[in-house]
Amino acid sequence: MQKPIISDGALLKVYLEGNESALETLVKRHKSRIFTSIYLLVNDRYLAEDIFQETFIKIIHCLRTGKYKHEDKFLPWALRIARNLSIDSIRQKGRMPCIVTDSEGNDIFSFLNIKEDSREQIVIEREEHASLHHFINQLPAEQKEVLVLRHYADLSFKEIAEMTGNNINTCIGRMHYALINLRKMMQKSVVYVK
Template sequence: MFSTITSDDNLLVQQFINGDQSAIETLVGRHQHRVFTYIVLIVKNQQLAEDIFQDTFIKVIRSLKTGKYTENGKFVSWVLRIAHNLIIDHFRKEKLQNTTSNEDSEYDLFNSPRFSDENIEDQLVFEQIRSDIRRLIDELPDDQRQVIIMRHYLGLSFKEIAERTDVSINTALGRMRYALINLRKIIEKNNLILTKI
């Protein structure tokens, strides 16, 4: 059945390329539900999906007319790839349009320490903060210190931590929770400031 539809699609593509307009209508009718469902599942917006669906078949028709269809086989896979590329293009454009504008703000956003290069002073402060945190971690009980080091310094997941320490994931999560609570208590007790001013 599937191979019959595929060979049927190829025949309709050839008929359309040779000037039969009804062939493209048959192809669109045959695959519109699948293509539209694919688009709407990704974009999650009916109106946008309709626009992209329309653009997809406009591009399909142009590509067929200019001889850019070279798929010897699955027409619908080719159409879905075109739809997918148009979806990506849409989200790229949307992302570019949502960039921050300096004109809408009361103060100069780009003259902010967050956007400036770090100088030597910032690097020294950061190193000091890192050193202070490392000393605080050393004050924690062994099991809590171990989970903090494995998670934040070695980048292990809680599943990996649980396996390496031979405990359940819940126990590893619990140790992390208590470690953070204890770190907060130590910081408050010593009146430490661990941020750049």
Template structure:
């Protein structure tokens, strides 16, 4: 496959899955503008490194890895709490009963170290399989399983037994 064919394939993949990419970035920074910046940076990185994509079948995990790494780099670079603009807006809207539980869960996930947070997001919010997560993170399957177990244990401790 030529570089131009790979480029077009990646471009189409990005367009077709833009909502998922935004959702993944947003889950890290909880801010619309920052999430859009992360996705934009990830797209630029992907298009510049399209020749490193050896197997188009792994495009999803390849691009997710780029988005995750870009989000983690963004967080490290800014090292500050990001204002959650959507939360302010939501405070003026009628609340659902589950909102408190969701907020507690989201706060607990936000407190996890990046390596655990990534696993929770990829597994439960992006619905990736363990082997796909291993591909995205560059770890072996057993490491992913162990870290996922540890992350879930930390979440249970943080928000209590009702998490089960």
């Protein structure tokens, strides 16, 4: 029989009653989404590790002092904290991503379904992974933020709008441009390699 999944709210309740392992379950459940989002926002693994720790230390503090009131919305709340810490950090370091625009050429996506286990294929996949990461970081900050929060943090556009204080249509529009710009950058890179 499959084990029932305990909700985040129930885990938080149990944690506040003194069960330490409930927090470990929450961290395990959400660590990848939270860490990937932080990492892509700040573009620095060591800094991302610090912010990830700081996020949970802040979460623990809020829980212990009774400041958490969102019961069933743990992840959006945790991501809001992570996002704010990431933005503070970017501001402190003065990192301002810039945009790379426009090109025409072949579509890299059409090659992506080809899966081979050859060493060459592994190298290609690693390069694609590195390129994609690089391209995400070339997006304008506001587009990158929506892309990261929608795709990696898995927040709805409504939640992103609430979190960032923007109109939902603005958020969807930014996602639209982010996807278009990413595609253009990928196409440009294929043309360059050729």
